[in-house]
Amino acid sequence: MAKIELQNIAHSYNPQAPEQNYALNPFNMTWEDGGRYAILGPSGCGKTTMLNIMSGIVQPSEGNLLFDGVDVTKLSTSQRNIAQVFQFPVIYGTMSVEQNLAFPLVCRNYEKPAIDAKVNEVAEALGLKELLKKSANRLTADQKQLISLGRGLVRDDVAAVLMDEPLTVIDPDLKFRLRRQLKEINQKYRSTLIYVTHDQNEAMTFAEKVIVMDAGRIVQVGTPKELFERPKTTFVGYFIGAPAMNFFRCERDGAYSLRFGGNTITTQTNLSDVSSSQLKLGIRSEYIKIVDAVGQNTISVQVQRVEDLGNHKLVSAVANDLEIKVKVHRDTAIPAEYVHLDFPAENCCVYADETLVEN
Numbered sequence: 001m002a003k004i005e006l007q008n009i010a011h012s013y014n015p016q017a018p019e020q021n022y023a024l025n026p027f028n029m030t031w032e033d034g035g036r037y038a039i040l041g042p043s044g045c046g047k048t049t050m051l052n053i054m055s056g057i058v059q060p061s062e063g064n065l066l067f068d069g070v071d072v073t074k075l076s077t078s079q080r081n082i083a084q085v086f087q088f089p090v091i092y093g094t095m096s097v098e099q100n101l102a103f104p105l106v107c108r109n110y111e112k113p114a115i116d117a118k119v120n121e122v123a124e125a126l127g128l129k130e131l132l133k134k135s136a137n138r139l140t141a142d143q144k145q146l147i148s149l150g151r152g153l154v155r156d157d158v159a160a161v162l163m164d165e166p167l168t169v170i171d172p173d174l175k176f177r178l179r180r181q182l183k184e185i186n187q188k189y190r191s192t193l194i195y196v197t198h199d200q201n202e203a204m205t206f207a208e209k210v211i212v213m214d215a216g217r218i219v220q221v222g223t224p225k226e227l228f229e230r231p232k233t234t235f236v237g238y239f240i241g242a243p244a245m246n247f248f249r250c251e252r253d254g255a256y257s258l259r260f261g262g263n264t265i266t267t268q269t270n271l272s273d274v275s276s277s278q279l280k281l282g283i284r285s286e287y288i289k290i291v292d293a294v295g296q297n298t299i300s301v302q303v304q305r306v307e308d309l310g311n312h313k314l315v316s317a318v319a320n321d322l323e324i325k326v327k328v329h330r331d332t333a334i335p336a337e338y339v340h341l342d343f344p345a346e347n348c349c350v351y352a353d354e355t356l357v358e359n
């Protein structure tokens with residue numbers, strides 16, 4: 001596997017006027033050797049374009065790709081040694097599972113004992129050992145997709161395994177098992193896995209690092225915890241989490257405080273140098289607490305709706321024109337129609353012009 005660097009990469013499918021038509025705006029990104037990544041974003045934001053640039057299916061309009069420091073921008077897909085798994089399994093139906101897995105090694109003239117050893121090892125890791133002699137045609141969709149993946153893993157020289165929505169055709173209950181298997185494989189082989197999805201759940205449960213994209217730009221690279229706790233933009237706060245982060249338009253009210261809807265909330269963000277008037281307070285529904293009494297960071301609200309989410313209750317409340325979502329444990333009592341909500345300062349994020357104020 002290799003460290004992959006994308007340097008000033010940009011792409012337009014319209015070479016006549018690239019700057020007005022970037023599918024991917026210029027960016028830099030480094031994928032560490034052995035890392036487990038997810039590229040997450042809404043449809044059309046450029047996820048597949050980024051993946052195809054790495055594999056060589058798409059030549060970028062600008063910039064360079066380096067694998068372990070070597071410039072591979074002009075190299076073909078096969079010269080780059082990338083394995084790609086697509087939405088739909090690509091396998092040879094007339095071959096057995098064993099022949100499918102062995103195929104990349106046979107093509108590269110490996111000796112039979114080396115092929116057998118590697119095929120057995122990968123089949124074991126993927127739970128395909130019992131199926132080795134079976135015709136690939138007779139397998140279920142998830143088994144076929146495992147073969148696609150296995151064909152990438154049998155080769156020691158693969159720089160990275162790129163997966164484009166690989167679990168789309170898989171039943172929901174099997175998706176969970178396959179994601180777990182992928183994680184185990186990453187830990188066992190230290191193979192660089194890059195997984196494209198528009199499903200935040202998939203991204204957050206699979207990856208060590210998630211690359212969030214919007215409209216042809218990388219908006220945040222972070223661990224699932226960082227994306228949840230400190231979204232760098234309001235877009236990330238909306239896109240990640242269920243429900244989306246609460247956001248309130250507000251005004252500055254002192255070095256660390258904000259005012260909205262007649263309430264003053266103290267944060268841990270120093271706002272002294274913030275000149276923008278476009279301020280928002282963001283707080284996750286999971287961090288807001290229902291409390292008995294008015295306190296320093298409380299606001300009074302009217303409960304409108306309580307939904308049972310199984311393990312949690314989702315409380316929808318209003319204060320003047322503000323709508324607030326609060327997620328509490330299922331055993332938490334909602335004491336009355338009018339309650340006080342506490343906004344812990346450490347969980348309050350401040351956004352100026354939709355971007356997190358960091359200090």
Ligand code: ATP
Binds near residue numbers: 023045046050198
């Ligand atoms: P999806 O989740 O729907 O697959 P995506 O995030 O993978 O979307 P891309 O497929 O990379 O996004 O597309 C990014 C932008 O580039 C979109 O506006 C898309 O319409 C455009 N695009 C993609 N492929 C081509 C192409 N071959 N020719 C012209 N435009 C393209």
